[in-house]
Amino acid sequence: MNDLAQGLSSAARLLQGADTELWSVVALSLHVSGTACLIGAAIGLTAGAWLAIARFPGHALVVGVLNTLLALPSVVVGLVVYLLLSRAGPLGSLGILFTPAAMVIAQSILVVPLVAALARRLVLLALAEGGDQLRSLGAGPFTTALLLLLHERFGVLTVLLTAFGRAIAEVGAVMIVGGNIDGVTRVMTTTIALETSKGDLPLALALGVVLLAVVALLNAVIAMLQWRSGAPREALA
């Protein structure tokens, strides 16, 4: 208990003192996970909308695989991306292993299935309410799905927050493809893992606090947007 109290106290001092090392790690984490979420949103929302309206042989299998990928272990993603980007791998010529770009790729792969599966469910629910009416106005199936995502934009924001939470909190993939190189690929989660193993709890705890604060802040922003728009409370649930 004493260790925890001391750790928290030191963490507070680090946060108040605007420790350069701490904030550079935080900035890189936000950059990597934010970029991965943007890529995940572009691919995942499109794929989710399409899967909600498309019917083709093997559709159920694709949806089943997508739902399975929701539980994709980050270390497996890290391993696969590592093998692809390593010097001997098919994408080795890109030379991006152990760079933030590799971390972005790994986290994008992690969040795309999550965004796609949740977006598909959002569209399916909204289709039951408004699909026929949008078709009646002249919308094609894919346009209908995209309009329903616009209609459910607060639900979409919640999906993206969930995806960001998954990306910024994962450690396995970024550790493998980033290498946890100080000042280059060291992010919050890999720093927490490293500092904990070294016994330097204050920095690890400070980063833990920042990690929670970032997600809480995003949640608050979305709740505020929702409140200002008058959207129903359940949209965030």
Next chain:
Amino acid sequence: MKAPVRQTLISLHDAAVSFGDTPALRGVTLNLQRGDRLMLVGANGSGKTTLIRLLHGLLRPDVAASLQTHALVPEGRAPRGAMVFQRPFLVSLSVRWNVLLGLWLRGVPAAEREVRCQQALQRVGLASLAGRRARELSGGQQQRLALARAWALQPDILFLDEPTASLDPGARREVEALVQDFAADGVTLVMSTHNLGQAKRLGSRVAYLEAGTLVVDRTAEGFFSGEDLPDPARQFLKGELPWRT
């Protein structure tokens, strides 16, 4: 009131619609004439909504050839349809954007959209609420917005699926008045309703459906006179108008 040229717009010949193994409509033969105000009546599950969706093109008949849409004379183009549903789906945007969205989806040029949107909102009395979020409107206002959205599309045929079923009497009167305005503009109406009084007020023609079949289709006057009606339709009319003998 414009007097449209009498012509067949949509014809159904022995049309059927099934949902999987379940038949929803069977052997329906019907010609929708330009200028008709066709009221579809019948109990729940009789096939009114299926028929209206079939006519609007939201459903396909089991045999494609059983449904034919005819070009307008003298315009020489396919008739434009618009539909108003019992519970209008309004996108979580402003009143104005909901109308503009419909115009955009129909490919109306950008230069025309704003003018048509304003005219439609004025016509249904919602111009002052153009900036309001559509989902904050009352039930009656939402249905009027759905009518404005349809109006802006300048339809030749307006399909209405029980548009006043969930409205209070005041809102129902407002919607009925707007539907009458549509008809006065020469728009052909196809409307399903449980309210026989409404069918009598708005309709020029009444079709009675039972268990997915079209039992009778005649002028409103002929239907409500009750003379020579097939038994099921007579029973329905007696049930709905119990003071009749």
